[in-house]
Amino acid sequence: MKALRVHLARVPERADERRVAQIVIRDAQESDAESIAAIYAHHVLTGTASYDVEPPSVVATRDKIWRITKAGWPFLVAEINGQVAGYAYVTQFRDRPAYRYTAEDSIYVDPDYMRRGVGKALLEALLPSAANYGFRTVIAVVGGAEPASIALHKACGFDEVGQLRRAGFKFGRWLDNVYMQIDLREANET
């Protein structure tokens, strides 16, 4: 069985409380599919970060976890008090072989745990895992130019490198994509 990768960070349980909880970052397992599907479903139904309009089933989510981990790509979950509070993974940016050093990230946090450091803890763990796999660069395709996602990626060292205008249409409006990128070799040197 694959060893768990554990990364600990401390975050306030509530902004107005002084108690802290630990964020545990570990590899996703197929048994996390239900929690991951629920988090993604929320963002599919309420936000523009994902251009899906129908939430995938738990079975499809389990298959995705299996496919990504079988490829050797990192798929991480963040746990707070034993509950999955968010997840992040990378896939190869596009299928064609010349893209083999380029990854795309995906990161989603449970709405009950947003703005408490979960996304940052996930992304900070994901980037070295992607570098360990052999990716040289990671691209974030920020659907709907979501300000929270742009801010999170900036906070983790990504630069904005381009935009696609009116690339998506959801909730009756056109959506721009913002492309952000980090060079993992430069990131490791600093």
Ligand SMILES: CC(C)(COP(=O)(O)OP(=O)(O)OC[C@H]1O[C@@H](n2cnc3c(N)ncnc32)[C@H](O)[C@@H]1OP(=O)(O)O)[C@@H](O)C(=O)NCCC(=O)NCCS
């Ligand atoms: C984007 C997302 C993953 C951020 O996760 P999070 O756990 O809420 O983010 P964190 O608490 O770790 O925030 C880290 C930093 O990102 C920035 N940030 C996060 N949310 C922000 C927001 N709503 N507005 C402005 N800045 C924000 C801040 O710089 C923050 O640091 P600070 O809290 O010390 O100021 C989360 O909002 C989410 O799941 N959004 C919907 C899905 C999505 O957009 N995914 C990205 C797909 S590419």
